[in-house]
Amino acid sequence: xxxxxxxxxxxxxxxxxxxxxxxxxxxxxxxxxxxxxxxxxxxxxxxxxxxxxxxxxxxxxxxxxxxxxxxxxxxxxxxxxxxxxxxxxxxxxxxxxxxxxxxxxxxxxxxxxxxxxxxxxxxxxxxxxxxxxxxxxxxxxxxxxxxxxxxxxxxxxxxxxxxxxxxxxxxxxxxxxxxxxxxxxxxxxxxxxxxxxxxxxxxxxxxxxxxxxxxxxxxxxxxxxxxxxxxxxxxxxxxxxxxxxxxxxxx
Amino acid sequence: xxxxxxxxxxxxxxxxxxxxxxxxxxxxxxxxxxxxxxxxxxxxxxxxxxxxxxxxxxxxxxxxxxxxxxxxxxxxxxxxxxxxxxxxxxxxxxxxxxxxxxxxxxxxxxxxxxxxxxxxxxxxxxxxxxxxxxxxxxxxxxxxxxxxxxxxxxxxxxxxxxxxxxxxxxxxxxxxxxxxxxxxxxxxxxxxxxxxxxxxxxxxxxxxxxxxxxxxxxxxxxxxxxxxxxxxxxxxxxxxxxxxxxxxxxxxxxxxxxxxxxxxxxxxxxxxxxxxxxxxxxxxxxxxxxxxxxxxxxxxxxxxxxxxxxxxxxxxxxxxxxxxxxxxxxxx
Numbered sequence: 001x002x003x004x005x006x007x008x009x010x011x012x013x014x015x016x017x018x019x020x021x022x023x024x025x026x027x028x029x030x031x032x033x034x035x036x037x038x039x040x041x042x043x044x045x046x047x048x049x050x051x052x053x054x055x056x057x058x059x060x061x062x063x064x065x066x067x068x069x070x071x072x073x074x075x076x077x078x079x080x081x082x083x084x085x086x087x088x089x090x091x092x093x094x095x096x097x098x099x100x101x102x103x104x105x106x107x108x109x110x111x112x113x114x115x116x117x118x119x120x121x122x123x124x125x126x127x128x129x130x131x132x133x134x135x136x137x138x139x140x141x142x143x144x145x146x147x148x149x150x151x152x153x154x155x156x157x158x159x160x161x162x163x164x165x166x167x168x169x170x171x172x173x174x175x176x177x178x179x180x181x182x183x184x185x186x187x188x189x190x191x192x193x194x195x196x197x198x199x200x201x202x203x204x205x206x207x208x209x210x211x212x213x214x215x216x217x218x219x220x221x222x223x224x225x226x227x228x229x230x231x232x233x234x235x236x237x238x239x240x241x242x243x244x245x246x247x248x249x250x251x
Numbered sequence: 252x253x254x255x256x257x258x259x260x261x262x263x264x265x266x267x268x269x270x271x272x273x274x275x276x277x278x279x280x281x282x283x284x285x286x287x288x289x290x291x292x293x294x295x296x297x298x299x300x301x302x303x304x305x306x307x308x309x310x311x312x313x314x315x316x317x318x319x320x321x322x323x324x325x326x327x328x329x330x331x332x333x334x335x336x337x338x339x340x341x342x343x344x345x346x347x348x349x350x351x352x353x354x355x356x357x358x359x360x361x362x363x364x365x366x367x368x369x370x371x372x373x374x375x376x377x378x379x380x381x382x383x384x385x386x387x388x389x390x391x392x393x394x395x396x397x398x399x400x401x402x403x404x405x406x407x408x409x410x411x412x413x414x415x416x417x418x419x420x421x422x423x424x425x426x427x428x429x430x431x432x433x434x435x436x437x438x439x440x441x442x443x444x445x446x447x448x449x450x451x452x453x454x455x456x457x458x459x460x461x462x463x464x465x466x467x468x469x470x471x472x473x474x475x476x477x478x479x480x481x482x483x484x485x486x487x488x489x490x491x492x493x494x495x496x497x498x499x500x501x502x503x504x505x506x507x508x509x510x511x512x513x514x515x516x517x518x519x520x521x522x523x524x525x526x527x528x529x530x531x532x533x534x535x536x537x538x539x540x541x542x543x544x545x546x547x548x549x550x551x552x553x554x555x556x557x558x559x560x561x562x563x564x565x566x567x568x569x570x571x572x573x574x575x576x577x578x579x580x581x582x583x
Contacts, residue, residue, distance in 0.1 A: 048452065074454035086452070088445040091438070099442050102435045103453040109460065111436040114253040160454060 001026050002047075002078075002164050002196060007056035007066075009046055009220075016042045017053070018220035024164070029190050030198045031211035033231075035241050039220040040200045041083065044166050048080050049073040060164065079162030083169045083200075085149035089142025093133050093152055096141050097124045100159035123159075130192075131155040131185065147178050151185070158189065165190075167199040171206065179203060183210055204242065208232065216241065255433060263426045270418040274411070283414045285526070287482045289519055290421035295475030295495075296502040296514035297428055301468045303500070304508035305432055306461060307444030308358070311496050312369030315353070315376050316346055316469040318491025320476025322380065322387060325486040328397040335402050342477055343470055350469030351462070358461040370493060377491040392487035397480070407481060417478050424474050429511055431467065440464055505546060507553030516555055 002024040009017040016039050024030055032040050045051045047058055049070035058066040065073050088096050101120040102108045110117070116124070128134045131151045136144060141152055150170060157165055170186055171179040183206050190197040201207050207214060208228040216223040216237050223241075224234045231237050274283050295317050302308040323345050327338035357368045380387045388394055399407040406412045431437055439460050442450045447457050480486050489495070498521065499514075506517030521539075528538045550557050 069456075070451045071454045071456050074452060080452060082449075086446060086449040088442050088449065090445050091441060095438065099435075099438050100453050102439070103450075103455050107435050108439040108455050109436050109463065111431055111434045113435065114255055114430075114433050115435050115438045117435060156449070156453060 001059075001061065002198075003057075003059040004047070005057040005059065007043075007046055007058065008054045009042060009051060010054060016220050017046060017056075019056070020217070020220070020222055022215055022222060022225070024196055024198060026163075026196055027194050028196055029187075029210065029212045030196075031207040031214045032198060032200045032217060033202070033204070033207055033214060033241065034217035034223065037219075038217040040217055041168055042220070043217065044080060044168055044198075044200065047073075048078055048166060074160060074162075077161075077163035078166070079157035079160045079164070080166040081150070081153040081157045081168065081170065083172055085146070085153040087141045087144075087149055087152050087156070089140065091141055092138050093141055093144065094124060094128065094137040096152060097127050097155060097159055100156045101127070104160045127155055127159050130158070130189065146173055147182065150174075150182065154186070154189070158193070161193075162195060164196040164198070165193075167197070169200050169202065171201065171203060179206065186210075256430070259426060259429055259433075263422050267418060267422045270422070271415060274414065280410070283410065284482075285522065287414060287417045288479070288522055289515075290417040291475045291478035291482065292499070292502065292518040292522060293475075293515040294421055294424045294478065295472055296499045296506075296518050297425060297511075298468045298471035298475065299496075299499045300503050300508055300511075300514045301428060301432065301440070301464055301471070303503055304513070305437060305440045305444060306464045307447075308461065308465070309362070309366050309500075310369040310465075310468075311366045311493070311500075312371070312373035313468065313472055313499060314491060314493065314495030315369070315373035316350065316472030317476040317479075317495050317499075318373070318376055318380070318486075318488075319346055319349060320473025321480035321486040321490040322393075322476075323473070324477040325393050325397045325480045326386070328399070329393060329395070332398070334400060335407065339477060342473055346470050346473035347466055350466040354462045354465035354469070358458055358465055370496070373491065373493060373496060377488060377493070380488045380491055387486075387488075390488055393485045396484040399481070399484070413481065417482070420474065420478060424471055425515070428471060432511060436460070436463070501543060503553070505553055507556030507559070509552065510555040510559060513553050513555045517553065520554070 004020055004022045007017050007020045020043065032043065034040055042051065046053045049068055049072065052067050056066060057064045060076055060078065063076065065076055065078070088099070091099065098116045098120050099108070101123050102110070102117065105120070107117055107120070125134070128137050131154060133148065133151060133155065136148060141149065144152060154167065154170065167186065171182050174182060186199070187210050211228060213225065213227060214231045215225045216231060218240045224231055224237045226234070232242070270286060273286065299310065299313045302310050302313070320342055323342040324338050327333050327341055328335070333341070353369070353372050357365055360368055381390055405416060407416055432440070439450070439455060443457055443460060451457050476490060479490065502517035502521050503514045504517065505520050506515065507513030524539065524542060525535065528535045532538065546553070552560060
């Protein structure tokens, strides 16, 4: 279980995160939504160690991971993918996955053996298969399409076998069909891996269809939380983010 | 043993055999002297390429280790009177310690700040060499030559032995560095070069890998210095001057930083250019400047990098052509 308690972060005079407290049950699928500037990505950055919180706790199980460095947090089982795909452009897709597996298994500083290590190869092929990148395994990551780069970014995070996976707008910059394909893939991965998955998303159709629970952030605070139905009908969410037309749509 | 390791070992053995036979084909001193100088610069430039080409860390001060290697080895031989293996190992250890201290300070800095801080450390060593005249000989360098007592039947005061020794050290060092860049560690370096932030989010402490690479590069850089010190039987302040780092960077650019053999070819071209141009004109710097300009403008990936690209494009074109031919055959 991931529990956030009274998380605060300010940049100069701007309170980006203003006492956020949330709980994410083990194995749950949660969407984090909110208007631009609500603090969604900052929220992810604070959980994953990209920023150090000014105060508050981030409990992974019983351990407070707030303030630890990014690698230390990753080692405890929190993986993430980025809004703009964060990959290794000059490595092939297969090499990238192999590198991620090496990192996960503490083989990344091994200098005695040749790359790739035989023990990592089967896992790499499975990971490629899982995200549907087998046919592009030998392509340079930098030459992949936008959608495939996003998939690779997710595959890199998955190679770490995370207990909690944070996806920052997995469908950002994609066309309608590609978006639905991507979220379907993500949903299948979540069902298969049984991890806690939290994703930031702006497409409300996707959010309402796939998220078990939804957390709404606004100005660094939690505006609302609940199921799709509860959030859809919450007047504060309609006012701050959804707009009136969402009231009219059937559940 | 993996296929790639076997291949590298075979290539190394063949290169060593070819180098060993070279004096039989070209008996003059000129060729063997050239190969000895090449051995020093090839090891030095390749060690810098571990940082620049594989780790994305552009060090302007890598010459520090070249100078340190030359002076440490020469001083130990001249003043402490130790055997060559002892001086060799002591220099490697000293280089590793110095690289650890300087690396710990520099590697957390990014890009230009890293580059210039390494340069500052190199100029610190240079200033020390110039200022400490009683110990280092100041701007005259170490005078009186360095003793080269024989060890394990190897007599480095014999030109043939010295030639073979330098060839073995060069090929051995290059083989070790090749193995390193083909290991998981080498691939982690590439990850850091491409995207250090993502590397951290895969659970890797980037600074540790960077520091390790800095130390390894420093140690191999000092090997280059020791080889040149053995050759000239001395050590001069020029070995620690900033231009040495500049030359190594140019060798990398000349040969191609994305290719392991690039810096070696670059070292050979630069040394050859220097030798040839010096024979015809005293304006060596002007000619080298023009060559640098040509490479900066027209051959940005260096000789081997450009050749690689051309071969890849040709390969892709051939694949496309054969695909078209198959499609025509099917439809026809």
